Amino acid sequence: MAIFAEDVTIDYPIYGGSHRSLRQTLFARTGGLIRQERTGRQQRTIVRALDRVSFTLQNGDRLGLIGHNGAGKSTLLKVLAGVYQPDSGAMRIEGRVSPLFNSAPGLDPDDNGYENITTCGMFLGMSRQEIKRKLPDIIAFCELGEYLDLPVRTYSNGMVARLAFAIATSIDPDILLLDEGLGGGDAAFAERAEARMKALLQRTRILVLASHSDALIKTMCNRAMLLEKGKLIAIGPVDEILNRYHHRLAHAQVA
Amino acid sequence: MKPDYAMARADIIHGILAFRIWTRLGWQEVKRRYRRTVFGPFWATLSIAMFIGGMVFIWAPLFKADVSSYLPWLSAGLVVWSFATTMITEGCGTYTAAVGLITQLNFPYTVLNFMVVWRNIIVFLHNVLIVVVVVIALHVPVSWETLLLIPGMMIVAVNGVWMTVLFGMASARFRDIPPLVGNLIQVLMFVTPIFWLATQLGGESQPIVRYNFMYHLVQVMRAPMLGTAPSQLTYAITLAGAVIGWLVTFDIYARFRRRIAFWL
Numbered sequence: 001m002a003i004f005a006e007d008v009t010i011d012y013p014i015y016g017g018s019h020r021s022l023r024q025t026l027f028a029r030t031g032g033l034i035r036q037e038r039t040g041r042q043q044r045t046i047v048r049a050l051d052r053v054s055f056t057l058q059n060g061d062r063l064g065l066i067g068h069n070g071a072g073k074s075t076l077l078k079v080l081a082g083v084y085q086p087d088s089g090a091m092r093i094e095g096r097v098s099p100l101f102n103s104a105p106g107l108d109p110d111d112n113g114y115e116n117i118t119t120c121g122m123f124l125g126m127s128r129q130e131i132k133r134k135l136p137d138i139i140a141f142c143e144l145g146e147y148l149d150l151p152v153r154t155y156s157n158g159m160v161a162r163l164a165f166a167i168a169t170s171i172d173p174d175i176l177l178l179d180e181g182l183g184g185g186d187a188a189f190a191e192r193a194e195a196r197m198k199a200l201l202q203r204t205r206i207l208v209l210a211s212h213s214d215a216l217i218k219t220m221c222n223r224a225m226l227l228e229k230g231k232l233i234a235i236g237p238v239d240e241i242l243n244r245y246h247h248r249l250a251h252a253q254v255a
Numbered sequence: 256m257k258p259d260y261a262m263a264r265a266d267i268i269h270g271i272l273a274f275r276i277w278t279r280l281g282w283q284e285v286k287r288r289y290r291r292t293v294f295g296p297f298w299a300t301l302s303i304a305m306f307i308g309g310m311v312f313i314w315a316p317l318f319k320a321d322v323s324s325y326l327p328w329l330s331a332g333l334v335v336w337s338f339a340t341t342m343i344t345e346g347c348g349t350y351t352a353a354v355g356l357i358t359q360l361n362f363p364y365t366v367l368n369f370m371v372v373w374r375n376i377i378v379f380l381h382n383v384l385i386v387v388v389v390v391i392a393l394h395v396p397v398s399w400e401t402l403l404l405i406p407g408m409m410i411v412a413v414n415g416v417w418m419t420v421l422f423g424m425a426s427a428r429f430r431d432i433p434p435l436v437g438n439l440i441q442v443l444m445f446v447t448p449i450f451w452l453a454t455q456l457g458g459e460s461q462p463i464v465r466y467n468f469m470y471h472l473v474q475v476m477r478a479p480m481l482g483t484a485p486s487q488l489t490y491a492i493t494l495a496g497a498v499i500g501w502l503v504t505f506d507i508y509a510r511f512r513r514r515i516a517f518w519l
Contacts, residue, residue: 013517015428078516082361085513101359110287119283122276123360 001174001205003057003080007089010050010075010230049075051230052089057206064221064238065210066245071227073210077101077177080208095174095205098124100182104164113148113163120167134170141196142166158186165193169200176204180211181220214242256510263509270365277366281373296381303333304385310450318451323393325452330389331480332449335473338379339411340440345371346419347426347433354519364515368419372412379408386480396482403479410475410490413497417504424511427518443469459488468496 034047050072057063065073078084079091081099105123107116117138121131139148142162144155152160165182182197201207201220211217217224217238224241226233228248234241270277289295307330315325349367350357357364390397426432447469448456459465471485471492478485 013514015518078358081359083358083516097361099359099361102355105356105359108283108287110290111283115283119279122279123356123362128275 001059001095003055003094003175003206003208004092005053005055005079005089006091007052007054008050008076008079008086008091009048009052009088010072010079010084011087012047012049012075014045014047049230050079050086053227053230053232054089055225055232055235057208059205061223062201062207062221063209064217064224064241065208065227066217066224066241067227070229072230073227074101074179075230076227077179077208077210080175080177093175096125097175097177098171098173099177100168100171101177101179104167107152107160107164109153110151112151113142113144116152116163117148117167120164121170124168124171126171138166138170141169141192158189162189165196169193169196171200173200173204175206175208176200178207178209178211180213181209181216217242256514258506258509259513260505260509263505263512266363266508266512267365267505270363270369273363273366274369277370277373280366280370281377284370284374285377296378297384299337299378300382300384303330303337303382307333307385314450318455320452327386327389327393327395327481328452328477329450331386331477332473334379334382334386335411335476335480336444336447336449336469337382338375338476339415339469339472340444341378342372342375342415343418343422344433344437344440345375346415347422347436349419349423350427350515351423351519357516357519364512365416365420368416368423371419372415375415376408376412383480390480398482400484401479401482403484404476407476407479407485410493410497411472414472414493414500417497417500420508421500421504424507424515427515428511443467447473449473459486468492472496 034045036045053072053076065076067073075084077099079086080093081097081101082093083099085091104116104120106119108119111119117135118128118131121134122128126134142148142165144159144163147155147159152163155163168182182193207220209217209220221238223235224238225235226241226245226248233248234244285296289298292298294301307326311322311326311329314320314329315322318325320328346368349371350364353364353367356362356367389395422432422436426436446463447467448464453459453461453464453470456464464470465488471489474489475485475493478489
């Protein structure tokens with residue numbers, strides 16, 4: 001399993017953005033570089049969300065993405081997930097990628113728990129057999145019992161989170177992408193969730209996690225990448241990169 | 256934008272191969288829509304039936320037609336019309352309705368198009384009951400030509416898939432498209448011989464009938480239901496529509512598929 005990113009660049013065309021709000025964002029400190037582009041009579045606003053980002057990840061790499069809001073962390077995750085294709089540069093990925101951004105894709109409140117396990121499982125890339133095999137484990141972990149026969153809209157928020165978490169963490173990913181940690185449920189559940197998360201990470205060959213939490217990055221990652229306005233500033237050991245990030249933050253505040 | 260034909264082809268092939276997903280999603284959606292109702296999916300059927308029942312007594316004399324020949328024409332036409340146009344209007348929302356999936360996952364988007372078409376085939380199979388009842392009640396001849404309904408439905412479905420891809424993309428990019436399509440379809444319903452008989456305006460030689468793609472799309476399924484074979488012209492136009500529609504859509508899909516995630 002490996003990821004090779006070479007000069008990956010992503011331009012976001014902005015549709016329906018007003019010019020007034022643009023003027024404000026032009027002077028913002030966060031976010032990628034915004035530019036206006038004219039094609040014929042049309043004026044388009046384009047945000048460079050990622051600017052020539054290159055890196056390589058191998059088996060065993062657990063990369064934490066660090067940076068401001070809008071630095072490009074989520075965009076990079078989406079490129080890795082294949083949601084966005086780079087405008088220039090190349091992204092080569094060997095292995096099965098499992099993005100867990102929204103922990104239960106395709107979850108429908110009108111369907112019951114069992115139906116949702118199947119639908120979400122399919123969208124997470126599981127075959128019917130795989131889902132059938134994992135069903136007892138998912139049922140046991142979410143502890144929803146007979147509620148699984150009821151429509152998900154009758155669940156409390158915590159119960160939905162449990163179900164979503166149980167489904168999402170049942171996958172066997174080569175490459176796992178996380179946007180902040182997966183959470184939900186009460187204190188007792190949180191403990192079991194942590195153990196289950198650990199087991200999932202053990203099955204994972206490569207992890208890429210975007211987070212604003214130093215603690216989360218420190219516990220889950222062995223490498224870190226600092227992004228700023230879509231540019232890769234540094235990649236290296238977690239502590240070193242976090243220090244750099246906080247140093248830059250302090251510096252920017254003084255200036 | 257540079258077209259990526261390999262990607263478009265892979266998307267369509269993987270989309271077809273993922274039939275377990277789209278057949279399931281289509282069913283779930285039908286079930287979901289009518290949960291907690293008594294008649295379930297037959298509500299759509301009932302509403303068409305009531306509409307026909309109410310209107311036949313006004314229009315049959317108005318068009319100086321005999322109820323026993325007008326009623327089968329009207330019911331078969333309306334059932335097919337509703338199949339084809341619901342597919343188109345729902346097709347406009349194919350991608351916008353799936354924001355959650357498209358912005359989170361990498362999967363063949365055509366799964367969504369197949370799902371929309373499949374779901375509408377299921378609904379059509381409910382609605383076709385109206386025609387069955389009318390055909391039996393009025394002794395409309397059932398012949399070998401009736402079996403042409405099956406290839407006819409396949410032709411409409413194949414046309415339906417490219418339409419949902421094309422209109423789905425256009426609607427994701429330009430949010431004016433869905434209301435525009437909705438309006439156009441309403442106008443087309445009166446221009447197309449559904450309520451009035453094609454023969455009254457000189458049949459297929461009349462330009463408004465002859466060059467009306469929607470007429471042929473309806474006719475390729477309506478004629479078999481009335482026990483007759485569609486004309487060669489109808490087959491030529493609907494098949495040409497499928498081929499040309501797919502070629503154009505394929506090219507546009509190859510160019511802009513990667514943009515869809517940004518449009519949402």
